[in-house]
Amino acid sequence: MTEAAAPLEAAAPYESAAPHATPATGPLDRTGAVSLLARCDELAAYSTLPGGLIRRVYLTDEHRAVNALAAKWMLEAGMRTWQDAAGNQCGRLEGRTPGLPALLLGSHLDTVPAAGRYDGILGVLIAIATVDRIHSSGIDLPFALEVVAFGDEEGTRFGRALLGSRALAGTFDPDWLDLVDEQGITLRDAYTAFGLDPTLETPAPDAVTDASAPTGLAAAARRPDDLVGYLEAHIEQGPYLEEAGHALGIVSSIAGARRFAITVTGQAGHSGTPFDRRHDALAGAAEIVSLIESTARGAGLIATVGHLDVFPNAVNVIPGRVELSLDLRAEFDDDRDRVWQQLGDAMAAVAARRGLTVESRQTHSAPAVACSPRLRAAIETGIRSTGQTDPMLLLSRAGHDGMAVADVTDFAMLFIRCRGGVSHHPDEHVLAEDVAAATDAFEAAVRALVAAHPA
Ligand code: GLV
Ligand code: MN
Ligand code: MN
Secondary structure: OOHHHOOOOOOOOHHHOHHHHOOOOOOOOHHHHHHHHHHHHHHHOOOOOOOOOEOOOOOOHHHHHHHHHHHHHHHHOOOEEEEOOOOOEEEEEOOOOOOOOEEEEEEEOOOOOOEOOOOOHHHHHHHHHHHHHHHHHOOOOOOEEEEEEEOOOOOOOOOOOOHHHHHHHOOOOHHHHHOEOOOOOEHHHHHHHOOOEOOOOOOOOOOOOOOOOOOEHHHHOOOHHHEEEEEEEEEOOOOHHHHHOOOEEEEEEEOEEEEEEEEEEOEOEEOOOOHHHOEOHHHHHHHHHHHHHHHHHHOOOEEEOOOEEEEOOOOOEEOOEEEEEEEEEEOOHHHHHHHHHHHHHHHHHHHHHHOOEEEEEEEEEEOOEEOOHHHHHHHHHHHHHOOOOOOEEEEEOOOOOHHHHOOOOOEEEEEEOOHHHOOOOOOOOOOHHHHHHHHHHHHHHHHHHHHHOOO
16 A cells, blocks of 8 residues: 555656556457557546646536547447436447347546546446447347446545436435535536536436437436446456456445544634643544544444544644544445444544534445346456456445446446555556456456347
8 A cells, every 4th residue: 555655646648657558468459458548548638637637526627528538439439429417428339129228338437636547437448448349249239238437426526426326326316406516516506507407307208318308317317127237347446456466356245335524623722722721623533533443443344534624724723623524334334334333422432521522414325235146247257258267256345336326227347456456546557458358358248148138
């Protein structure tokens, strides 16, 4: 994890990403992988941060621009394209007859602040490349293939993750329309400014894949009968494939997550105030951060405090209020919920001892979700087809669109080794050889589902 701790710096331009450009090494389509990685670099240019850092969030000009680029690549791959009612960019290759249920392939195009260039993006591009190959091969498809480039998986702008995939799954909560971004813009207004209709009406039965259909947000929702499943390729965002020397792995399930906004309130005051008269919100918050780490670690799950605002944030004023975020994840929801209870008690004890108050509000909750055995088997077949024996089964501690899509159809995921397990950082890195293998495996997984599908 030393690389994860490195200071943030601008993402290097593609020319300096030399590992992508070394000679071909075998039967895999390394040239195709290098082109695919060049597309990741092209998308990385759409950012609201200066100096080559990447930050691209939901319902912005950058979102619109990457959707247009993805749509162009989808068209070139033989797909009909449209942007759905939630701003997800979609493309569709019909099966042997028009209108068949679709196997969804995809990932997301939005990013965290100071992001890498592969989290989500690589999965969208592997999905497009897979459809391109299948289209070119002229194979008889018993179902349609659709690529979905989700608009919001990270939740960076509105603090609530999976907005794009929740809309697709039909589980979008109308209350979320009142969420606000850092500028105070509501999600409702952001949809309108993006040219989308934020009303949540029941769509007409044939509205889901037609750009001219009713525009309400509910029109993004897909029906289970129209879907065969959802497959996603994604960088591992963990160290285990690299440690084991494996390029690819199979995801078993995605950890359940809950996020909270925690406010610690004390008493602001002069920095000359004696210690025994202080109610220092930051000293209390620091204790709470440390407690969160030790409690989660002791319980074998993970927790992150990634955001902290200190008020008034002045060198000679005792902090009167601190707002912090908590992201809590576990393989099993019961463990996660039990640890949150314990933390609630522990935070209250800190507050009582220091004369502070602690309030918390849940901002996100997603249950742990298991991948479908049927689709997992297809991913395994895909990995084995690349010559990799005994693929590892990995729990994903990172969240993914599949968590939301699982409400409407089965899903499974292919993991790709990433250097040092580093993600959500400009140093995110994948090998072209691994991307070549992943694209081959993903295509083979789709073909395995084609072969297994009733005629
Ligand atoms: C998304 O990457 C998440 O796990 O929060
Ligand atoms: Mn991410
Ligand atoms: Mn992701």
